[in-house]
Amino acid sequence: MDMDxxxxxxxxxxxxxxxxxxGETERWASVAAGAGLLLLGLRKREASGLVLAAMxxxxxxxxxxxxxxxxxxxxxxxxxxxxxxxxxLRGRGGTLVGESVTVNRPAAELxxxxxxxxxLPRFMTHLxxxxxxxxxxxxxxxxxxxxxxxxxxxEIINDIPNELIAxxxxxxxxxxxxxxxxxxxxxxxxxxxxRVRMQYSPPGGKLGTLAARIAGQDPASEVREDLRRFKxxxxxxxxxxxxxxxxxxx
Amino acid sequence: xxxxxxxxxxxxxxxxxxDPKILNPRDAIIKITLTAICGSDLHLYDGFIPTMEKGDIxxxxxxxxVVEVGSASHSLKVGxxxxxxxxxxxxRCFFCSRDLWSxxxxxxxxxxxxxxxYGASGSGLFGYSHLMGGYAGGQAQYVRVPFxxxxxxxxxxxxxxxxxxxxSDIFPTGYMAAENCNIxxxxxxxxxxxxxxxxxxIKSAWMLGAGxxxxxxxxxxxxxxxxxxxxxxxxxxxxVSVFEALxxxxxxxxxxxxxxxxxxxxxxxxxxxxxYDKVKTTTFLATDRASALRxxxxxxxxxxxxxxxxxxxxxxxxxxMGAAFGKGLTLKMGQTHVHKYLKPLLDRVARGEIxxxxxxxxxxxxxxxxxxxxxxxxxxxxxxxxVIKP
Numbered sequence: 001m002d003m004d005x006x007x008x009x010x011x012x013x014x015x016x017x018x019x020x021x022x023g024e025t026e027r028w029a030s031v032a033a034g035a036g037l038l039l040l041g042l043r044k045r046e047a048s049g050l051v052l053a054a055m056x057x058x059x060x061x062x063x064x065x066x067x068x069x070x071x072x073x074x075x076x077x078x079x080x081x082x083x084x085x086x087x088x089l090r091g092r093g094g095t096l097v098g099e100s101v102t103v104n105r106p107a108a109e110l111x112x113x114x115x116x117x118x119x120l121p122r123f124m125t126h127l128x129x130x131x132x133x134x135x136x137x138x139x140x141x142x143x144x145x146x147x148x149x150x151x152x153x154x155e156i157i158n159d160i161p162n163e164l165i166a167x168x169x170x171x172x173x174x175x176x177x178x179x180x181x182x183x184x185x186x187x188x189x190x191x192x193x194x195r196v197r198m199q200y201s202p203p204g205g206k207l208g209t210l211a212a213r214i215a216g217q218d219p220a221s222e223v224r225e226d227l228r229r230f231k232x233x234x235x236x237x238x239x240x241x242x243x244x245x246x247x248x249x250x
Numbered sequence: 251x252x253x254x255x256x257x258x259x260x261x262x263x264x265x266x267x268x269d270p271k272i273l274n275p276r277d278a279i280i281k282i283t284l285t286a287i288c289g290s291d292l293h294l295y296d297g298f299i300p301t302m303e304k305g306d307i308x309x310x311x312x313x314x315x316v317v318e319v320g321s322a323s324h325s326l327k328v329g330x331x332x333x334x335x336x337x338x339x340x341x342r343c344f345f346c347s348r349d350l351w352s353x354x355x356x357x358x359x360x361x362x363x364x365x366x367x368y369g370a371s372g373s374g375l376f377g378y379s380h381l382m383g384g385y386a387g388g389q390a391q392y393v394r395v396p397f398x399x400x401x402x403x404x405x406x407x408x409x410x411x412x413x414x415x416x417x418s419d420i421f422p423t424g425y426m427a428a429e430n431c432n433i434x435x436x437x438x439x440x441x442x443x444x445x446x447x448x449x450x451x452i453k454s455a456w457m458l459g460a461g462x463x464x465x466x467x468x469x470x471x472x473x474x475x476x477x478x479x480x481x482x483x484x485x486x487x488x489x490v491s492v493f494e495a496l497x498x499x500x501x502x503x504x505x506x507x508x509x510x511x512x513x514x515x516x517x518x519x520x521x522x523x524x525x526y527d528k529v530k531t532t533t534f535l536a537t538d539r540a541s542a543l544r545x546x547x548x549x550x551x552x553x554x555x556x557x558x559x560x561x562x563x564x565x566x567x568x569x570x571m572g573a574a575f576g577k578g579l580t581l582k583m584g585q586t587h588v589h590k591y592l593k594p595l596l597d598r599v600a601r602g603e604i605x606x607x608x609x610x611x612x613x614x615x616x617x618x619x620x621x622x623x624x625x626x627x628x629x630x631x632x633x634x635x636x637v638i639k640p
Contacts, residue, residue, distance in 0.1 A: 104344050191344060221362065228361060236340035236356040236397070237322060238274040240374065245273065245386045245394055248255030248265035248305035 034059030036145070085168040085178045094176070097219045100195040101227040105234050107185040107192045108162045113234060114181060115165055123229035123239065126222065142175070150174050169200075176201040194230070196223055252640065253307045253390035254619045259297035260627075262308060262620050270386065270394035275322035278398030280334060284411040285312035285388050287619070287626055287636045288419060289445045290513070290561050294379065295623050298514060299563055301363065301380040309389030310336035310376040311418040313411060316402075317392070325399045332402035333596075334395055335588035336419045338374040338385065341400030352585035357396065358383040372585055389619060391640045403592040406600065412607035412637065413599055416450070421606050422591035424450025424511070427559035428458050430582035431507035436461035438500050440549065441482070442542040443511035444472035446609045446635045447559050451509050452480035453604055464499060466492055468517070471611075471632035479608045496549045504551035512542035513560025527567070540566040547574050558583035612636040 037056030103110055113119050117138050121127040128141040128149055136156040144150040152173035158166035158180070166180035177200030184193040198219070232239045255265045270279055288311050293299050313333040316326050326332070339346050339354035346354050354373035358364065363381050364371035374396070377387015386393065395402060405414045424447045431439060439455040441448050444467040455463045465476035468488040476482045485495045496505055527541065546556050547570050556579055574581065598604055611634045614622050618638075625633045 102344070104342065104347070225362065232340075232356045235342050236276070237342075238276055240357050240359045240383070240396065241273055242359055242384050242386070243273065244271060246251075246253065246267040246270050247303075247307060247386060248253065248257070248263070248267055250304045 030059045030062050032145070034062075084171055085176055094199045094201045095219055097198045097223050098196070099220060099223045099227055100193055101224075101231050102191040102193050103231045103234050104191040107183040110192055110194060110230075110234060111162045111165070111183050114183075114230075115159070115161075123233050124226045125229070137170075152177075194227060196227060198223060251391040252616050253386070254309060254616065255304075256294060256302050256306045256308055257304050260295060260624075262295060262623055264617055264619060265305070267307065267390075270392050272318060272320045273394065274396060275320045276397050276399050277320040278316050278323050278326050278395050278402070279318040280312070280314040280332065280388075280393050280395055280402070281317045282312050282314040282388055282391055282393060282640050283331075284314070284415050285309050285390075285638045285640060286415060286418075287311075287389070287622060287638070289447065290378075291623075292627055293513070293515060293561060293563070295627060296515065299379045299381070301360075301384075303380060303384075306377070306379075306384070307386040307390055308377045309387035309393075310378055311415065311420065312376075312388030312393060313405070313415050313418060314393075316398075319398065323398045326402060326404075330402075330404050331407070332404055333414050333417045333592070334376075334388070334393075334402045335417075335422075335592065336376055336378075337585060337588050338376065338383065338396050339400065339589055340397050341589075346400075346589075349587060349590045351587040351589040353587075360384060375585070389616070389638060389640070391616070401589065403596060405596065409599060410607075412610060413605060414596065415637065416446070416606040416609070417588075417592055417595055417599070419586065419588065420446045420609075421450045421595055421604075422588045423447050423559050423586040424452075425454040425457075425591055425595060426586045427451045427509050427511065427557045428454035428460075430557040431455070431458075431509065431555050432580075433458045433460050433507060435459045437506040438462045438464065439507045439509065440464045440466060440496055440505035440546070441476075441509045441511055442466045442546055443513075443560065444469070444476040444480075444484075445511065448472075448509070448511035449475060449480055449609050449634075450606070451511050451559065452476055452482045455507075455509075456481065457598070457603070462499075464496065464505065469629055469632075471629075472634060475609070475634060492545055493549050500551070504549055505554065506551055507555045507557060508546035508550045510542045510546045510556065510558045510560045513558075514540070514562050514564075514566075517541070540569065544568070544570055547579065550577065550579055552577040553579070555580040555582060559586070609635045610637055614638055616640040 034056045037052050037059060040052055117130045117132050120130050126142050128143055131139045133139055138154050139151065140154055141149050141151045152175050153170045154167045155170055156165060156167050158164060162183060164180060164182050168178035169176055177198065179196065179198040182195040186193065229239050251267060251269050252264055253267045255263055257263055272279060291308055294302055294308065316328050316330040316332060319326050319328065337352040338357040339351040340356040343355040352373050357374040358371045359374065360380055360383055361371035374383030374385055376385050403417065428451050433439060433455060437460050439460045441451050441463065444465050448465065452463050452465055463480065463482040464485060465473065465480060465482040466485045466487055467473050468486055473484040473486060477484050485492055542560065543558065543566065550556050558581065599606060611632060612622060614636060616638055622636045625631055626636055
């Protein structure tokens with residue numbers, strides 16, 4: 001996304017509604033997500049459609065004005081933080097997701113599979129590819145709405161074999177994120193607990209996250225499903241599916 | 251191929267659909283030689299189970315011949331004659347490795363749905379709604395079987411299809427129901443519901459050492475089968491008070507174990523709670539009718555066991571928890587861990603200890619399935635068990 005684009009209404013809206021507190025990327029994402037929700041809402045001929053449409057309108061407004069009342073109330077500001085993970089994600093700055101699953105395999109095996117980063121798209125279905133460019137650097141490409149893709153570079157910042165992998169996105173990334181995965185073997189033959197913590201500044205901001213949650217795609221359930229697929233892959237050797245099976249015409 | 255597809259309440263049709271393909275390395279494709287309609291299929295037919303979609307292929311009791319195996323399905327080979335468990339299980343997770351196969355962690359692609367409803371998801375099931383994974387079922391000419399290296403059991407040539415088919419579900423289900431009763435020598439076991447699972451629960455109770463088995467239903471044909479095939483005493487709940495009759499039969503103590511082989515669509519007649527359920531489920535204030543379960547809890551002796559192979563799907567109202575607590579009952583239930591029972595029960599069939607084909611009342615071709623659902627549902631023509639040669 002081009003960070004230099006300016007919104008025409010900036011001056012007027014800055015006076016009308018207090019100061020800008022929404023970052024540029026997030027503003028464009030808000031407009032796009034808002035328009036989508038608005039259309040979706042209007043197409044549904046029921047009460048829930050009205051709610052979606054209203055949320056869409058709200059999102060579009062915050063995108064256009066660069067001001068978010070919710071952020072103001074929460075004391076948040078993503079307008080001036082750039083893409084440094086420590087600044088963007090500190091305090092209440094990012095969306096935090098924590099999920100865990102127990103996998104009936106040794107920690108060493110799970111760690112090895114995860115550490116080979118190009119395995120990740122096998123169970124993280126929103127990823128198109130991960131390419132390791134050095135011992136610690138990797139290039140990530142993810143699917144974005146509308147058939148587009150979004151890319152960023154990540155750095156492994158902590159790596160304890162068979163126990164822990166932690167990473168963060170590098171400066172200049174469109175998706176600012178940091179995360180870690182812990183592998184704890186209970187040593188009693190009951191499997192390995194896999195804990196993922198992800199913190200990121202989503203395109204669309206917190207309101208975008210809320211909208212996504214309503215549309216059934218919130219980050220927590222996405223991570224939970226990723227972990228479920230990871231578990232299936234490592235335990236059963238394959239991911240359960242019915243895609244491609246026969247059925248009678250509807 | 252031809253397949254029996256669900257299109258809505260009281261609406262199943264035989265449709266021409268594409269043949270199934272291998273989708274995962276541990277899959278196999280089975281050419282079905284014999285399949286059946288299960289009492290639990292009626293819950294789908296009657297619209298009691300949510301997340302069915304138009305065109306879903308029904309059926310979870312089937313057997314046949316392996317015609318194709320995936321790259322990682324090493325234990326089966328083309329030409330093997332197998333019976334397939336209705337529960338789909340990976341064989342490698344925490345639960346499978348503890349013989350809790352129907353609690354498999356890895357076989358339901360829609361696990362998130364059941365997690366929301368039940369807190370956790372059990373295994374995927376063939377032909378039993380998208381909540382249970384949305385797998386195409388086996389009332390068809392071919393079926394795709396996931397995790398085929400751990401599920402299907404090879405059966406010896408000399409045993410005909412009709413004698414081994416029911417290892418897929420109802421024989422293990424009846425057997426597990428009896429096993430859950432923790433029967434001690436001489437125990438009195440009462441069985442509500444003399445459909446096929448009830449019949450196998452009766453047979454199994456004897457195998458496990460029961461001293462008396464009492465069968466409860468209101469269909470004369472089913473009670474007759476319980477008496478002739480199952481050698482059970484019978485009670486017709488249309489004619490007598492079950493509670494009084496059981497008290498009388500047990501010298502006032504009550505049965506040591508009670509089996510609810512009815513589940514969520516009980517037809518208690520005349521009793522207040524049956525009407526209460528009818529009103530509540532019709533108005534969506536409750537989802538399941540539980541007449542048999544209530545009676546089983548109230549009739550059971552102090553310290554006894556209530557075992558529930560009958561299917562429940564949602565919420566049950568007015569369960570006499572006070573009676574269960576007050577009498578210190580043990581309640582055991584759940585989908586059958588079919589894989590665990592396949593070998594031992596096949597051995598019993600091979601040794602001639604039981605002939606499961608004794609419950610079959612109707613043998614039909616696949617084109618006749620839609621009308622057979624009606625016959626089975628209405629219990630017309632003494633219909634107890636329908637098998638289909640597809």
